Amino acid sequence: MVTDARSVLQRCDELARCSEEAGRLTRRFGTPALAQARDLVAGWMREAGLHPRVDAVGNLLGARGDGPRLLLGSHLDTVIDAGRYDGPLGVLCAIAVAERLRDRPLEVAGFADEEGVRFGTAYLGSALLAGRFDPAWLDRTDADGVPLRSLVGDIAVPPRADLIGYAEVHIEQGPVLEALDRPVGVVTAIAGQTRARVTFTGRAAHAGTTPMDLRSDALVAAAAWVLEVHALARATPGLVATVGELRVEPGAGNVVPGRVVASLDVRHAEDAVREHAVEQLLAAVEGEVLQANGAVACDDSGFPADLPRLASGAGHDAVMLSAVCPVSMLFVRSPGGISHHPDEAVREADVAVALDTLTAFVEARC
């Protein structure tokens, strides 16, 4: 019987041994390491009175009871050189809650792909349940040329119509709860995101022979814009805007930069705020929007009012599930805000609060 935080964390440790690589945790979609993790978790599901099955894309789904039900869970795949909590913590908390409430009908999911590392498209797992698996994805190939098509079964399945809600525990992957000194927080929305590429064109020139007033320095223009991005985001509550990539051409110490290509990532829980910010930031530059996803509202009504509320800046399986049912998320404090890194951590006491909170949430719903 695993129902306490300490045991959940021991299972996180055990699961972290299922890896594609010795010495570090990497568990991508469609790998033997993921199948091994699934077998381990399926055993734990059975112990908790759930009946595990694996669907066409490799999601592990453990259900009990008939009729409409609540889905709990998270994903079992990881990034490369990952921490052990991003995903698995939510799956193992869900199983522990299923164990605590053995008389309730519910279902636990361990999704096969949320990170999108192998095929460059995230949410392959939860997309199937949501009826949002795009058949065009089947033609994608991984770095070794393996097509996605060769790894999955019949993806022509209807969206799930039997879910009354989806609830997910996940590490925050950010510093907000730590700054608030709170163990858990309720997600109000998953932020919408715009990704863009911005190009600054100047004139490459000799750094010694070209006087300042005869230069057109692409990096100087880009630098002014980077500061503008930062200032706008700081001045707009809830907005995050990031220039994470910046490539200087030709990129030699003695040549005035002729061209700079920069990335822009803008996120906000309200689409109108994000869209207005993107418009402002691209108004005076040569920009190209690569991707724009709307925000997803979360149902926070099942959680106590005294828990802190926050938006999620990162995407989660709940984005997909929102197509078929209300989605709710509970964040667990991330010490140091560390994520996608072996140093990713959670505190046992915080996990205990998350378990109790999720238990109460489920008790009130089904």
Added chain:
Amino acid sequence: MVTDARSVLQRCDELARCSEEAGRLTRRFGTPALAQARDLVAGWMREAGLHPRVDAVGNLLGARGDGPRLLLGSHLDTVIDAGRYDGPLGVLCAIAVAERLRDRPLEVAGFADEEGVRFGTAYLGSALLAGRFDPAWLDRTDADGVPLRSLVGDIAVPPRADLIGYAEVHIEQGPVLEALDRPVGVVTAIAGQTRARVTFTGRAAHAGTTPMDLRSDALVAAAAWVLEVHALARATPGLVATVGELRVEPGAGNVVPGRVVASLDVRHAEDAVREHAVEQLLAAVEGEVLQANGAVACDDSGFPADLPRLASGAGHDAVMLSAVCPVSMLFVRSPGGISHHPDEAVREADVAVALDTLTAFVEARC
């Protein structure tokens, strides 16, 4: 008899056919292409009444007369995918002037390495005449592992004590004369140069989950500094300061930059101005000076007072020769300021002015 601009430019065309690569001009130190160019130029030296010889590092030196003399010339090596005037124009102008003034004792140099492309150290040729050839350079190897030592003879030669001056015609490689609408200009000094590396350390973080007020974004800090570099240089007459390289780590669109490494190149004709600027620009950052070279004053007394004066932001063989004699330089307008590129050009009428100016300079000196 080649004494006019048109013929000099035809020789530039002919010389450009001596290349390591078909279809573009590349003529590095110690290559058969350079030896071929040297043979061609040696023939033209003989026609002009000079007696060519090749010294231990491969410089072509054509002299006539005894005793102290004026040295004219430039370099015969090129960068990769070069233009045809950077170097050769100065050598061929010198030979044309020698032809015009057949009764004067003088010497013409076609230096074997000014660009430093093959062994990463410039001025190998002129350093030998100046007594500044560092024997440590002999241990350098090129990209194929060929040691410099295998290509040169006895480098233990004393500095030249018989030179009363060195005068070099060179393309400007910048836009100043074009902006002034003048064919030629007299160099007052070759700017000193400081090269530095500056590191900005922030904290890498998730671009979605890290609120703006909890970030330490290394690129934002670097961007503010890039603008500071630009502003200081614009506010300081004659100063050029360039950030030509900037590397962002980890460099992903969805990660707040944790580290940025940037280059800094600062040049000025007065060392004190350059040193003060570097001090200001590195005062508040983590910087490391990689190289600092003092300015070299040029003797402009032999040129007409009505010619425009300018500093050279690029280095030239005159830097080395300044150790043994006064050095003088005459720049020829570079259309578009283009340099180190196949599109590098000069105008025939401008070369005609350069030839007449250099002829008068030599007549007055010897």
